[in-house]
Amino acid sequence: MPYESGTAWQYDVPTTGSTHLHPDAGYGKALSNQGYGFEVAVADLIDNSIDAGADKVVVHFLRDADRILTLLIIDNGTGMDDAGLDAAMTVGRRRDYGEGALGMYGTGLKAASLSNASALTVISRTKRSRAAGRRLTAEGIEDSFRCDTVDQRYAQDMVDRYDGVIEWQGTVVRWDGVRAFETVARGHSEAFLSKAIARLETHLGLYLHRFLQRGLQLDIAVWDVTGAGAGFGEEVDHIAVEPLDPFGYKVPGSKGYPRTFSAPVEGVGDLTLTTHVWPARSKQAGFRQIGSLSDRQGFYFYRNDRLVQAGGWNNLRNAESHLVLARVAVDLPLVANSVFSLDVKKETVTVTPAFTSAVDKAVDAQDATFQQFLGHAETAYREGSKRSDISRKAVTPPGKGLDPAIKRVIKEELPEKPGEDPIAFTWTTLADDVFFALDRESNAVLLNKTYREDFNDGRRGGTNDAPVTKTLLYLLLEDCFGLGRWEKTRQDRVDYWNTILLASARSQRERRMRSDS
Template identity: 55%
Template sequence: MAYDSGTGWQYEVPTSGSKRLPPAARYMESLTHQGYGFEAAIADLVDNAIDAGARNVVVSFLRDDDRLVSLLVIDDGHGMDDETLDVAMTVGGRQGYSTTALGHFGAGLKAASLSHADALTVISRTKRSPSTGRRWVTAQAQSDFTCDIVDARYCQDLIDRYDGVIGWHGTIVRWDGVRSFSTVTTGQTDRYLNETIERLETHLGLYLHRFLSRPDFHIDIVVEDVRTRAELDHRGIEAIDPFGYRVPGRAGFPRVYTAPIEGVGKVPMTAHIWPPKSPLVAFRGIGPLAERQGFYIYRHDRLVQAGGWNGTRTGETHHNLARIAIDLPSQPNDVFSLTVKKDGVNVTPAFARGLEQAVDDAGNTFPAYLADAETTYRDAARRSTEIQRKDVVPPGKGLPPKLKRTLRDELPQLEGEDPVIFRWESLPSEVVFDIDRDEHVVRLNKEYRQAFNGDRRAGSNDAAVLKGMLYLLLEKNFRLGRSSAQRDDEMALWNSVLVTAVRCELER
């Protein structure tokens, strides 16, 4: 009934026609204020590469002396032709995502990029079409929605520059006018890059850990000299599995609980209890523990929420060991909804009701699981008699990512300390290394580099055994600050032994 004479209320709003009202060009400005964090924005671009079938993705920071000039995300996915690229660069233009696609709203490429850069350029090629490119410049787009067509010669030149990644097909996303780059003061570029890359390593390693655990998918972060094309830093991203403990904190876990959720059906949830006081990066290195307890929600193997209780309960310290993995149902539903930035999931009260009824195969309830996690935490707090390793200055650039990860897993890190970095330089023949305490640098004698690399190609993360041993031996010199006669004598001894050992190797 359209009109109720008793209440006088019109239940349906009458209309007399329709009118098309496209968005104003100023709508582009809203894309720059979506609240994307830097790491989440890069992750969104990697999602696009995964959807395009990429096996290799490279995030490249381009540096000119002490100045950061651009950022590129390069992938070897199937690429785009002119028509497909036009759709990709249209706000909301993507239609009909596949059932396994990580993309969702058709705005990620533009919103993620323009949240951080004044200009977005996308260049792509397929097996059957030549390289092509489009460019959004924020100031221009805000006035009339004009998107530039990139010169064909430049498109091919850039594709050729990165043919080691792209090969016959792939895509390059280029950010210019990156706003955070302009805030880096003179002399602080190394520190900015190290901190930014560390955060990016952790974010990508965590949110894409299921993909990174596959043998055929890789993400690398490089810092490239824009003039010489030399790699100033190169780090391969390692998976950070939020459930990657060696032994569970309580016998009988993990357990699978099934929650009957109205409007969805039976939803399996894998409940874990972490071992107490774990030093692993996957436990301690991904943020405050109070924020990392709770639900880890996946959509098509991509982590979209890393912790939190979605309003079902309040986070408490004694639940720090409780983590639950949930894979979102593939069919559309009204209970779970993904945020635009893919950094969380909204739920309806039906989810909380389903939790209270969740049980495992043996009939154990979900509230009983939380009690088990709490008991495990409290029992460990009462024992607390194990040997404590001293906090160390964190390892930094020059160490292979896997070695760096192990050092961080095994040794608690000092907060706010500049990391220890390793560099090959020209040094006197009578030493293999020396240190700069103020700059936190271990200098290695490049005259002896071959002795540690053999026939392997030299690179920024080479000589892992030497660097690992020296880190363990020398770290205290950076932590304790000023030199002492005893520590100086130790270093002189180590240099004497190492020089003799190296010369023995070179004489063979």
């Protein structure tokens, strides 16, 4: 119906036609300003791997003697053919997601990558298509959204190089010009990587803990491309990411927990709230090692089993020290609604007052209220604060070369000395009459590589090999680091430990040689 001037209020704005307005190249610049942190961006890419059906994912740092060169994420998912790659790299294209998918907006691959790197390369292969690749750069986007085609020989070479992960199908995502890497001064890459990998391991272990508990194999590896391994360098570090369950206590802090509450959310229906009370003073990694206890109290929202918010009360109340034991698991409803909205980075949930109002009305099967749950958490905290506890001496933390699972237990059991560099374990060439040596300037325990195979069933072993031997040495030698004056009695103790352990190592070698013969 034609619009007539002076008519009554229009509930719908009348139109007379339409045109398709293509995005300006300047839109591409917005992709690099989405505020993705490094760990959040990597997790977003791993979401794509999980959506592709991958059960094996490797986050791969490449470095040389001076610099951190690039980052790759490799998976054994279903992969993409040429058409799939073109669709995945199209800026502004939103694809249809299945009900159980982790992806939502269709921008994560590009936005997460270009927020952290100047170039994104994706190489993929399906069971029915050959390896192919596409490369997107900030300059290419400004040049009418240009996407470059990767040389097919290089694409095949990359797939072949990672045949330990990609067998018949899979994808390699490569970041070049990573901004965080370019800020690292020469000679400081080792320290940077140690801290960056620790943060990444914690983030992935927490936000993907349900997938890791169900069998997802997620590793973080570092390769030195100047090493002597098959023309591609050698692995210098390898970590298997373990799940960090924010509800993984062994005994609850209050009797009868966890408890399930039902919250009547207007427009959504009954929403399940699973309430938990952690034991006071718990040293478990899922409580202590995932961030500030104050920040980690409150709601843990999940979307399709992927954690998308780890703590916070979402305007229900303020964070308080006496509620640090209170955590609530909430699985977001799959049906679209106006009550819950998730930001593009998948780390914050925004709720309307309909949610907080429903939480106040929530009850469990025995008609207990949500406020009573908070009271139980507060009581557990106050009673725990009154208990006397044995104070354990702080230690220098363990570092590279010791299995991450062991390092996590040590952190749970012993407080760390603040500001101390971790103690690393390295196999190297030493004199025949020495089993270990101390490099106190670099905070390292040096192990005689002559005996390495003896502690690895005749094999060379990996970065985190000989876990029992290294752990016992850590417990023996930890207090030899971070000292001022080096006393003669301490040197004497190290000397006789060395003599006894050397005899043990030689005995181990003799037993292995007899069994081999």
